[in-house]
Amino acid sequence: MRRPSFSTLILVLGLVFIYLPMVLLVIYSFNASRLVTVWGGWSVKWYVGLLDNSQLMGAVARSLEIAFYTAIAATALGTMAAFVLTRIPRFRGRTFFGGLVTAPLVMPEVITGLSLLLLFVAMAQLIGWPAQRGLTTIWIAHTTFCASYVAVVVSARLRELDLSIEEAAMDLGARPWKVFVLITIPMIAPSLMAGAMMSFALSLDDLVLASFVSGPGATTLPMEIFSAVRLGVKPEINAVASLILLAVSLFTFLAWYFTRRADKRRSRAMQQALEEAGEAGLDKPLVAPPAHS
Known part of the structure; x- marks a missing residue:
């Protein structure tokens, strides 16, 4: 039997280290016991109880709204x-x-949050x-922080583009804005x-910046969870975290699926x-016919 290589072993250990806590989080969100560390059987009552927890669901709605506008x-x-x-x-x-x-990529979030707080004041x-x-x-604050990541990702893609395609379109009469679109x-x-x-993910996850620039009635989900964890992890937190994991996973899969379909369509169009x-x-003659005198 062939033993796994060192790189494969490190890869498996890394994936287990990253994803095992998430799996345990999802499992314990179905725990019937109110004590997180004690297993009391399977139950979905904590998911049902989220409908009555207006404070936690309000924080989720605010975080999703901020993350959506931040992404745009x-x-x-x-x-x-x-x-x-x-x-x-x-x-x-x-x-x-x-x-x-x-x-903002290398600046500590505490410094960024304090600077923005002083600016707003x-x-x-x-x-x-x-x-x-x-x-x-x-x-x-979140837009200021996340725009740097977008700039780095998009810059890397723009440097790889073949400018001859855009130049050919403009040579054929297309305006710059039409070429861009x-x-x-x-x-x-x-x-x-x-x-x-x-x-979206960075905004949804941020705690430090939101703690500096938030005000009354603007508590986000990370702030709500951080405040609740001081008194102990509640099963409702496991449930809402599992729902967010599910939503992010579905959105990531759909984005990958439609991007893959678009790439395949573009490749087929180019091949055609x-x-x-x-x-x-091939239809053109290789040798021009002699000119008649």
């Missing part, structure tokens, strides 16, 4: 920053701009906005989807275009 805004801002960094190779202040784009004193910290300030966006769609999903071009080339 961060994808738009990160894509624009990526285009500036990749399509404008030289301009005054490019190094400074690139540093500003990537700074100063803005409220100067212009009267925001009047109070809440969902809007959390959304701005019909050619560039479909080619970078997987990176846009990856950036949006990453932004090449075959038609080849057949058209």
Whole structure:
């Protein structure tokens, strides 16, 4: 019997280390006992009890709303920053701009959260906005943080694109905005989807930034869970975490499935275009007929 290689063993151990706690979380969400560490049989009462827990479900709704808007805004801002960094190779202040784009990646979240808190307080004193910290300030903070990840992901994809396709479209008379919408966006769609999903997950998971810039009535799910865990893990938390895992897994699978279908469709279209071009080339005469005098 062939023994597994060292790399295979490390891979298996890594996957077990990452996913075993999630599996245990899902299993214990069906625990009938109120004590998390004591198994009391299978039950779905904690899932049913979520309908009556308005405080926890309200935090879930707020977190999902913030994460959704953060994914949209961060994808738009990160894509624009990526285009500036990749399509404008030289301009005054490019190094400074690139540093500003990537700074949130290496900046401790405590520093970022404190800076944003001071900014919002100063803005409220100067212009009267925001009047109070809440969902809007959390959304701005999360967008600022997540746009950097989108910019890095989209920049890597843009550097791999073949510019001759866009140049050929413009040579045929297409306007720049039409080339961007019909050619560039479909080619970078997987990176846009990856950036949006990453932004959604980071926003849904964030605790530090939200703790600094949130206000009364704007408690997110991580803040609610962090407050509840101090008194002990409740079975309802296991249940809501399992539902979020299920939703994220389904969304990831659907995104992968539709992206894979789009890539296959694009590959078939390109192959068909090449075959038609080849057949058209074979139909042409190899030697031009002599000119009549």
